[in-house]
Amino acid sequence: MTSTATRPAASGPAHRPATERQPRVLSFSQKLSRWDLKVSPYLYISPFFILFAITGLFPIVYTAVISFQEWDLIRNSGTFIGFDQYIWILSQADFWTALRNTFSIFLLSSVPQLILAIFIAAMLDRNIRAKTFWRMSVLLPYVMAPVAVALIFSNMFGDNHGLVNNFLTSIGLNPIAWHKDPFWSHIAIATMVNFRWTGYNALILLAAMQAVPRDYYEAATVDGAGPFRQFWSITLPSLKPTLIFVIITATIGGLQIFDEPRMFDTFGRGGAANQWLTITLYLYNIGWGEFNFGRAAALAWILFIIILAIGLINLLVTRRLVRDEGGRGVVRPRRRRKGAQQ
Amino acid sequence: MSAISTPPLAVVEENIPNDNRRSRRTTKIRGVRASFWVYAGLAVVVISAIFPFYWSFLIGSGDSSTINDPNMSWLPGGNFVSNALAVMNDPAVNFWPALWNSIWSSAVIAASVVFFSTLAGWAFAKLRFPGGKWLLAFVVATMAVPMQLGVVPLYLLFSDLGWTGQIGAIIIPALTSAFGVFWMTQYLQQTVPDELIEAARVDGASMIRTFWTVGVTAARPAAAMLFLFTFVGAWNQFFWPFIVLDRQNPTLPVALSLLQSNYFVDYSIVLAGVLLATIPLLILFAFTGRQLVSGIMAGAVKG
Secondary structure: OOHHHHHHHHHHHHHOOHHHOOOOOOOHHHHHHHHHHHHHHHHHHHHHHHHHHHHHHHHHHHHHHHHOEEEEOOOOEEEEOOOHHHHHHHOOHHHHHHHHHHHHHHHHHHHHHHHHHHHHHHHHOOOOOOHHHHHHHHHHHHHOOHHHHHHHHHHHOOOOOOHHHHHHHHOOOOOOOOOOOHHHHHHHHHHHHHHHHHHHHHHHHHHHHHOOOHHHHHHHHHOOOOHHHHHHHHHHHHHHHHHHHHHHHHHHHHHOOOHHHHOOOOOOOOOOOOOOOOHHHHHHHHHHHOOOHHHHHHHHHHHHHHHHHHHHHHHHHHHHHHHHHHHHOOOHHHHHHHHHHO | OOOOOOOOOOOOOOOOOHHHHHHHHHHOOOOOOOOHHHHHHHHHHHHHHHHHHHHHHHHHOOOOOHHHOOOOOOOOOOOHHHHHHHHHHOOOOOHHHHHHHHHHHHHHHHHHHHHHHHHHHHHHHHOOOOOHHHHHHHHHHHOOOOOHHHHHHHHHHHHHOOOOOOOHHHHHHHOOOHHHHHHHHHHHHHHOOHHHHHHHHHOOOOHHHHHHHHHHHHHHHHHHHHHHHHHHHHHHOOHHHHHHOOOOOOOHHHHHHHHHOOOOOOHHHHHHHHHHHHHHHHHHHHHHHHHHHHHHHHHOOOO
């Protein structure tokens, strides 16, 4: 039962003289309910932890074990060979190409995406008609599967008769070798990522913008600041924590990119000269192209360490920036104001 | 499982109901009405959001020569139905089984994530128990673990069980979600007053009964959002299904990838297939887009 209901049973005997104290006898239902109170929380959270143990924790540990082995597919077991798989991966030119490509695609997608998202959010934050319509339209690409997006854009970025190259030649420019040049292939792949995520991020930033008190803008207007100045001095600083959050999630997602580069051409191996081979695509090629699980496992751990490292850097940067912000007093007055409302 | 397929996992500082927010907005509108340029800018954004859908319809309704024609028409051709039928009847693609697999596996995953997340979120938000804070921190920390870290052993595990090629192999690892637990914890913490739980307990309700009557009732709006986001995420999942499923029994994204792996790629068929595979989610979006938007906006970090 409850803590309040059991209290009388516990405190009751205390009022009697000690000699008369009776052994505390709980009825069965009381016992049951105490047990209920203690065990229930653990029972409720246990499905998550049990499933995570099986499909999360065990694989992580086992990946580490496999990464130290030469895996034999036929026996379906491995022999311990120490760090050889890691050394092998790190000595491959392909790995470094994949690392470069991953970061290049990540930067080419996240930077323009965030800039665009901020401007879209700023437009949505204006006093517009049919707000829901605009917001929904902006989010529309989010429901399309990355594979589907990749197929459409691969078609538009066709080398010979793609829409983009047709357009470029029609205005007198040279067509671009989207599937040959590493940089342009990264642009094409980044475009797919941007298509799907810009609107989504714009909505997150819009939410943050709407939390900025309107008084600030009124005060700024009184002080003679124009819209551009207001955007730089009020809106952008207030967005910092949200921006950092979006950057962190984009980093974690971007470093794992697979669907788009896999579907960028019909072969799905990252280009004839690894122009758009990414780390996860490389992992797939090693694991399920060559069926070398030991190496794939080592690469998976290397990827994880990279993600952790970047995450830590992000965290440190975040802390600094957020503290800066609090010092400038952009955040705190709003909290106070919210408290006053309630 | 992809870290970014869910709404922002950030601190939900407040969950202002929509109407509340609106009233705050309308009472303090920024003086200037949006100018023509704002609408023009938004129109450009919306057109670029819609264009790829139109493009896949344009190519998907033409024939194989359309794409190579530099003077192609910007009006759709008349072959969409025949192209769509070609996709549906392509024995290499298994369209109908893929559609059915996507629907039921996404629904099972979303329902399961919602149920387990509500249960765990309730415990973390409203029940006090030793180690609770640490366990919640652990849950949040697991969100940083990339899917790639587990694929090799999971693949070995499922092939030992003889489950490769089975939809179960994509459902089992997705039955719970750290994000879901976090989302529900945040929501329940803010919406359910402790007095309500105490009242239920004083009335003699058991823990599980309190959960069902108070917790589940209060969690409904957040549960609906979580269901939608999990459903969309599960539907679009590719990396793991692509590894563990085979050609005979795919989900829609896997089936789409098979469309392009043919030796000769007919893009009018491929893009008709893309549109076909997207239509179910477009329908879902037409009915629930509003909720998706407010879900993203409610979950965001605010200043």
